[in-house]
Amino acid sequence: MLGHDDGYAGGGSASFVGRTGELAWLERALHDDRLITLTGPGGVGKSRLARQALGRAAAPGPGGPFPDGVHWADLSALPDDRLLLATVADALDLADHTSRTPAAAVREWIGGRRLLLVLDCCEHLVAAVRGLVRELLGAAPHLVLLLTSRQPLGLEGERVLAVGPLPHATDPYGAEEALALFTRRATAAAPGQAPPWTEARLAAARAVCARLEGIPLALELAAAQLTDHTVEELAVRLARRIGPLSTAAPVEPPRHRALRTAIGWSHEWCEPRERLLWLRLSVFGGSFDEPAARAVCAAAPLTGADVPPLLAALVAKSVVQRGADGSYRMLDTIREYGVMWRDGAGEREALRAAHAAYFTELVRAAERDWLGPAQRLGYRRVSAVHGDLCAALDHYLATDPARALELAARAGFFWACCGHLHAARGYLERALAAARPEEVPPRIRVRALWALGVTLLLQGEQDQAHRIAVGCETLAATLEGAGHGDGGDGDGERDAGPVLDAAYLLGLSHLLAGRPLAARIVSENALEAFPGEPFDSGPRIRCHLVRVFALTGMGLLTDARQEAELLRAGCAERGEHWTRAYADYQLALICLFEGRPVESAAHARAMLESKRELGDSFGTALGLDLLAAARAAAGDGAGAARAYGAGHAYWQAVGHPQRGTPELASVREEFERTARGSLGDQAYEAAFLEGVRHGHSLRTRPRPYEN
Numbered sequence: 001m002l003g004h005d006d007g008y009a010g011g012g013s014a015s016f017v018g019r020t021g022e023l024a025w026l027e028r029a030l031h032d033d034r035l036i037t038l039t040g041p042g043g044v045g046k047s048r049l050a051r052q053a054l055g056r057a058a059a060p061g062p063g064g065p066f067p068d069g070v071h072w073a074d075l076s077a078l079p080d081d082r083l084l085l086a087t088v089a090d091a092l093d094l095a096d097h098t099s100r101t102p103a104a105a106v107r108e109w110i111g112g113r114r115l116l117l118v119l120d121c122c123e124h125l126v127a128a129v130r131g132l133v134r135e136l137l138g139a140a141p142h143l144v145l146l147l148t149s150r151q152p153l154g155l156e157g158e159r160v161l162a163v164g165p166l167p168h169a170t171d172p173y174g175a176e177e178a179l180a181l182f183t184r185r186a187t188a189a190a191p192g193q194a195p196p197w198t199e200a201r202l203a204a205a206r207a208v209c210a211r212l213e214g215i216p217l218a219l220e221l222a223a224a225q226l227t228d229h230t231v232e233e234l235a236v237r238l239a240r241r242i243g244p245l246s247t248a249a250p251v252e253p254p255r256h257r258a259l260r261t262a263i264g265w266s267h268e269w270c271e272p273r274e275r276l277l278w279l280r281l282s283v284f285g286g287s288f289d290e291p292a293a294r295a296v297c298a299a300a301p302l303t304g305a306d307v308p309p310l311l312a313a314l315v316a317k318s319v320v321q322r323g324a325d326g327s328y329r330m331l332d333t334i335r336e337y338g339v340m341w342r343d344g345a346g347e348r349e350a351l352r353a354a355h356a357a358y359f360t361e362l363v364r365a366a367e368r369d370w371l372g373p374a375q376r377l378g379y380r381r382v383s384a385v386h387g388d389l390c391a392a393l394d395h396y397l398a399t400d401p402a403r404a405l406e407l408a409a410r411a412g413f414f415w416a417c418c419g420h421l422h423a424a425r426g427y428l429e430r431a432l433a434a435a436r437p438e439e440v441p442p443r444i445r446v447r448a449l450w451a452l453g454v455t456l457l458l459q460g461e462q463d464q465a466h467r468i469a470v471g472c473e474t475l476a477a478t479l480e481g482a483g484h485g486d487g488g489d490g491d492g493e494r495d496a497g498p499v500l501d502a503a504y505l506l507g508l509s510h511l512l513a514g515r516p517l518a519a520r521i522v523s524e525n526a527l528e529a530f531p532g533e534p535f536d537s538g539p540r541i542r543c544h545l546v547r548v549f550a551l552t553g554m555g556l557l558t559d560a561r562q563e564a565e566l567l568r569a570g571c572a573e574r575g576e577h578w579t580r581a582y583a584d585y586q587l588a589l590i591c592l593f594e595g596r597p598v599e600s601a602a603h604a605r606a607m608l609e610s611k612r613e614l615g616d617s618f619g620t621a622l623g624l625d626l627l628a629a630a631r632a633a634a635g636d637g638a639g640a641a642r643a644y645g646a647g648h649a650y651w652q653a654v655g656h657p658q659r660g661t662p663e664l665a666s667v668r669e670e671f672e673r674t675a676r677g678s679l680g681d682q683a684y685e686a687a688f689l690e691g692v693r694h695g696h697s698l699r700t701r702p703r704p705y706e707n
Contacts, residue, residue, distance in 0.1 A: 018177030040163035043217030076121035081128035095419025165214030218262035282338030356392035373575030412451025496530035500539035507546035516553030581610035597633035621650035637678035645691020
């Protein structure tokens with residue numbers, strides 16, 4: 001994840017030029033101050049400077065200044081402040097599963113931790129960021145905040161560094177960092193093809209750097225033109241566009257004029273179809289892949305086949321950046337230019353509609369593939385495009401609430417697994433309120449209620465979730481025999497889907513309330529009403545899973561084990577992870593009850609592997625607790641304490657004390673006592689803390705300044 005306002009496309013320290021004084025200042029400020037803001041115009045290199053400084057001075061870990069980590073929140077893609085807290089929580093790896101406000105969740109999670117939080121590209125959210133920063137600094141005494149913005153927040157105690165352009169030939173100190181960057185990027189643009197840097201070429205390059213005021217982004221855009229033009233041609237053209245180096249005071253600041261000239265110049269030198277793709281790509285707030293670009297941007301006169309070569313051409317011109325993972329992204333300054341042309345061309349609404357339709361189909365595809373090997377990829381895709389899905393939902397809420405309800409209903413279950421519970425609940429509640437009943441197929445309303453009920457259960461809102469579950473069951477019952485579709489899974493069970501979804505929700509509510517018999521009755525009634533094989537559909541397999549949980553909760557371990565083993569085998573055959581994880585969870589619990597701790601530990605590890613594939617922090621916390629219990633039962637007190645510690649780190653991340661079905665609580669308590677008794681308090685606490693540190697390291701993502 002990179003910062004997005006600077007002109008350094010390459011990652012790593014090898015692409016960084018100069019800034020010695022700024023780096024030294026920033027290193028001192030990170031040691032002495034709690035709020036540091038790097039300011040300057042777009043394209044000057046604020047984000048890149050921050051990454052370079054963090055790579056040098058902010059090594060995480062017990063021996064570093066920030067033992068609880070360095071966390072980077074990129075705000076450039078946010079259209080407004082509605083997703084600000086969700087973005088910060090995601091940067092902190094906080095998958096909050098409570099009904100607290102997002103602000104309270106972030107504030108309480110940081111608490112007394114010693115960490116550095118970077119808020120990158122704050123300029124369009126200054127008021128909201130100012131309020132958040134004031135609140136966090138007041139609540140978290142050891143928090144350090146580093147911001148990049150085109151303007152400071154204006155808060156007491158804020159240390160501000162105005163980041164200027166790179167020194168160039170007219171600099172009074174004679175430094176030529178701008179020339180070093182320009183020649184390096186020019187050589188990289190045409191490796192092995194560029195002529196040597198003679199004195200004449202260097203003189204022209206110095207003129208380019210001077211007229212572009214040493215702005216890194218402007219220099220990079222100019223360097224990209226050297227694949228088709230000589231540096232002397234660039235210097236002459238810039239002289240015509242900007243004028244002589246010494247003039248009377250310009251109408252606008254030279255740095256702004258230089259950057260605008262460089263971007264406009266790049267736009268002019270693009271082919272007409274490249275310009276059209278540029279403006280259409282501006283609909284993506286964050287990163288995107290080639291299929292998304294084809295689907296959203298291929299409208300007359302562009303075809304789907306036109307997009308890949310045009311996209312490659314924009315990458316070559318540094319208009320679009322390509323990440324190491326193959327994804328694409330525009331710097332925010334360049335995207336803003338595309339937005340201006342897009343809105344002027346009258347394409348805004350058509351592009352937003354195409355964008356929303358593409359991401360709706362992405363979620364539908366993830367649903368269709370839920371029972372097979374593509375399930376894992378579906379979860380990852382839905383998680384990765386969270387911001388785009390929110391943008392699609394916002395578009396539909398304003399233009400077509402019925403479609404908003406369908407998209408929220410389909411995305412809600414994925415979001416619940418990925419930890420976006422606040423977003424799932426908010427959009428589901430808004431869409432249910434906005435969509436008129438006569439405009440929405442009843443099966444979609446059932447699906448939406450089902451997704452909302454699951455979300456509320458995961459947030460601990462048991463009573464409200466149970467009321468929704470009862471209403472969902474009532475509405476689903478009215479659809480029997482009415483031919484109201486397949487419940488959204490595309491599985492051919494035309495009337496079974498909504499009933500089975502409702503039964504799963506109501507059964508899960510009973511399980512979490514300690515009513516396994518009621519859960520068994522609900523699930524079996526639905527399965528008997530609509531006979532079929534377990535893997536006929538997602539709703540059906542989830543109903544079978546509720547029955548396994550109910551059998552275990554009732555103490556019918558032989559029946560529960562047999563059914564869980566059948567589900568696990570079917571999942572393994574199909575490459576499915578979600579159901580398999582919970583089948584392993586049940587088998588681990590059953591083996592523990594039956595006095596077979598080694599087998600229990602094996603199933604717990606298998607569950608953890610499946611949950612890792614899906615990125616499910618809540619499920620991982622459950623699995624670690626079971627692994628700890630199995631180790632304690634096998635006599636490995638130290639291993640149990642470490643697993644309990646790692647689980648504690650995950651429980652902190654989801655914001656809940658240890659949870660799960662009621663039978664797990666007694667297992668936890670019993671085997672935690674066993675492990676503590678075998679080790680003694682001091683050794684147990686040491687192993688537990690080791691596990692906590694390991695759990696945090698497992699959850700920590702690669703830091704953006706190391707990419």
